Amino acid sequence: MALTYDSIATTTLGSATNIVEFSSITSSFTDLLLVIDTESASSTGNYVWRVNDDSNTSYSYSSLTGQGGGGNSESAKSTNTNSPLLNYWGYLATTRGNVLAHFLNYSNTTTFKQVISRSNNSGNGVALNIGLWRSTAAINKIYIAGSTNFAVGSVFTLYGIKAA
Amino acid sequence: MALTYKALATVTVGAGGAAGITFSNIPAGYTDLSIFLNGRSTYTGDTYRFGTIQFNDSTSDQSSKYSYYDGTSQITSAGDVYYWTPGNSAASNIFSNIHVYISNYSSNATKAVSLDTVSPSNTTQAFIAILAGRWNNTAAINKIAFFPAGGNWVQYSSATLFGISKS
Numbered sequence: 333m334a335l336t337y338d339s340i341a342t343t344t345l346g347s348a349t350n351i352v353e354f355s356s357i358t359s360s361f362t363d364l365l366l367v368i369d370t371e372s373a374s375s376t377g378n379y380v381w382r383v384n385d386d387s388n389t390s391y392s393y394s395s396l397t398g399q400g401g402g403g404n405s406e407s408a409k410s411t412n413t414n415s416p417l418l419n420y421w422g423y424l425a426t427t428r429g430n431v432l433a434h435f436l437n438y439s440n441t442t443t444f445k446q447v448i449s450r451s452n453n454s455g456n457g458v459a460l461n462i463g464l465w466r467s468t469a470a471i472n473k474i475y476i477a478g479s480t481n482f483a484v485g486s487v488f489t490l491y492g493i494k495a496a
Numbered sequence: 497m498a499l500t501y502k503a504l505a506t507v508t509v510g511a512g513g514a515a516g517i518t519f520s521n522i523p524a525g526y527t528d529l530s531i532f533l534n535g536r537s538t539y540t541g542d543t544y545r546f547g548t549i550q551f552n553d554s555t556s557d558q559s560s561k562y563s564y565y566d567g568t569s570q571i572t573s574a575g576d577v578y579y580w581t582p583g584n585s586a587a588s589n590i591f592s593n594i595h596v597y598i599s600n601y602s603s604n605a606t607k608a609v610s611l612d613t614v615s616p617s618n619t620t621q622a623f624i625a626i627l628a629g630r631w632n633n634t635a636a637i638n639k640i641a642f643f644p645a646g647g648n649w650v651q652y653s654s655a656t657l658f659g660i661s662k663s
Contacts, residue, residue: 337501342527342662367528367662369599369608398563398626400574405563421628428630430599430608452610452628454559454574460626487600489527489662491500 335494340364342489348373348481352488354474359439361492366474368431370486371423376456377480378422380415381433381463383445383471391416392464399457418476419451420459425483429453438471445471500661502526508654513538515648518641519657524602526659529637533594535653537644539583544615544623546578547644549596551607557632564613564625577629580613581644590617591653602636 338361341354357364382391392411397420399405408420419431433449447463465471476488507517517533539545544566548555558576565571581592592615599608609629616622631637642655 335500337660339500339662367599369528369605371605396563396626398561398572400561400563400572405570405572428600428606428608429628430597430610432597432610450610450612450626452608454561454608454628454630456628457561458563458626458628485603485605487527487662491660 338492340490340492342487345482345484345486348484350478350481352476352482354490357472357474357490358492359470361439362437362495363493364435364438365491365493366433366435367489367491368476369428370482371428372425373481373483374425375480376422376424377478379418379476379478381418382475383465384469384473386465386467387414389414390466393417393461395420395459395461397421397457397459416463417461418449419453420461421451421453421456423453423478424455427453427455435471441468441470443468502659504657504659506654506656509649509651511651513648513650516641516643517649517653517655518639520639522638522640522657523659524636527600527662528660529598529601530658530660531596531640531655533596533642533655534591535581535594535655536591536650537581537583537647538650539644539647540585541646542583543586543621544580545583545645545647546580547642549577549579550641550643551631551633551637552635552639558629559632560627560629562625562627564623567620567622577609577611577631578627579611579642580615580623580625582615583647586621587617587619590615592623598637604634606634607631607637
């Protein structure tokens, strides 16, 4: 019996790298949940996401954020970018953070694709992000690129969620 | 076939209330933990009141950055890993929905926490918060307890702990 919530693929980094990819993603689920648990191997960085090897300006995003402790709460947006943020405040060395990113209705071929993510870094800030990929193609690949290497032991897991 | 997403325990507060909602003896065999809590406290001060979380009986080594809107102002600040619940002066029958996600909870790395609190209301005193938290301890988490500051949990407050396996 197919599971409603199933792990599709997972990567635990045995060596520091700044690129993680999930390829050949099955179309048999309804939504995807990408969970990232990581910190930087060196210095503060940020990471972006792309799908299906599309590096064109096909993306946009909006964010509600809080930096805390005298920092700002912000709303931010970017349109027609090829570098949509997955974690608004980025990631730090020696400060574990996580991202929960929902790719909604990812395998349909009718609508543009949306991702809602919560990004968390207690050293930098908290954010709620909405991203848009302006394509009706089904998502079959997710690419995450950091501006610095993700540390050894970082965990990236892709889950599938199936509607009734 | 082993489940990827499994309910491990549910706590429901009975008549008379409870000081805390606690999950003990959490098995180490999962990757992440997800907790959904629906609760209200007996606190008689502010309409909404923060609560604290103990990891392995400790409130030490916590940090967070958060932002919330209480129907009047947006506040951004830093502190421990908090959540918020309506207190005794909030409109009747209003409970908070709180989601806590702890990634890699049994690893030997420090623990990242994603926490969202929402408390809808038909008045201007609805509440919503997002929090980025961390337990700066490399021990595996085997116990989690939720305590509302300055009060107890009311009857019918409840929480379910889920374990999520990456493989």
